[in-house]
Amino acid sequence: MNNPFNPLFDAPSVCDFTATLAHEIRNPLATIDLSLELMLADCKGDDLKVYVDIIKRSTDRINNLVNDMIKNRSVDETQVANQSVHHLLDEVVEMAKDRISLKNVKVYKEYDPVDYIIALNRPKMKIALTNIIVNAIEAMDSQLGELKLITMPIAGKYIVKIEDNGCGISEKTLKNIFQSGFTNKPGGMGIGLAATYNILESNDVKVHVESQLGSGTQFFLLFDRS
Template sequence: MNNPETLPDGDVISDFALTLVHEIRNPLTNIDLSLQVLSQEITDESLRVYLDIIKRSSDRIGKILKNLLSHQKLNENSGADHSLHTILDEVILLATDRIVLKKVKVTRDYDSKDCVVAINAQKIKIALTNIVVNAIEAMDPRQGELKLVTRSTDATHLIRIEDNGCGINDAGMKNLFKRGFSDKPGGIGIGLFSTLKILKSSNVGIDVQSQAGSGTCFILTFNKSTTPDKLIPMSL
């Protein structure tokens, strides 16, 4: 790489990546301008719903690009206490448009006590969003049910993310977290690869239970104690 720039968490952005960000922002500006025109012309409320979805998606892309260019510090407040319930709620809010479009039913079954743990909330939110989005995409429209479960034990907090989608076959399970692997049309195989990387770096255990045609369940284990000899080993 020529003249790489290093992010605070060790990731590297090359000149090519920065150029790519610039090129993405150009058509994004065209989308925003077109939306402004359409919002003035379209009065049918049933259609304006989709304009709102496009606008929120465009704004999110713009925010991601802005964070990348400004080298947003994902390591900030890495040791602060955060509520897993709040993070899950924020993840569902981020995925609302997909949930609405596919008419997925979301069920929350949270532990009676809030699950609070010292983590980097921004990184964990990215990992959970990747899992939730995959779950939504695996389910049929109008038939999907996404279930979020939290449980607290003496030593750990658990998160279960369950769907009733198409499930994962044996080959998919073996390659699930490999970089570049995807069984979705047009998929690039980065989401779950980066998810595993985040969880490992955060000392969060992960287990996946799935069979083709029977849905999928991701189980994440957060240790209440961050003492090295008390960390629960990764399942994968």
């Protein structure tokens, strides 16, 4: 007698499941986009339109990420190429501009006159830098936030310093921020900074963090100079 519980098809691989999940994410996104189109058509006030535009850009960003996930399935090491550190920072700040605008965060760039070009995995590094900058934005009070991006050569290294004047991190918490699953955020999953650390490590970038409660946080990224 045949076992009625035998599956008719092989279990999907992790990549197949990723593609399926990405496809399912697209469904509610399409609904949101349609609703936004209808809202924009009836939108009367400029203030409301500003927020609707922000939502639209965010859904477009999610859709682009889903498309990249489906196309690439994984970001492999073949995507390593020479990159401008300053351009990477500028691009990530541009991607986060809506969050920056909503919290009225002031951004200060103090770049070294000489840009630094280094072989990096661009898609991965954008994820790592975005995680650090978004965390900084979230840690700051609305209307009072100041985000500083500083680059400089020091002692044979090239340093990127990302500094905020947010709530800061306690000494106890600071020891665990890169641990997978560790989070202090309500509803957080403890993935962002753990992934950031792995990305930086895979690109031979060392990271050092300094922080005190109530005094903001400083991320130092150390690039080897060839």
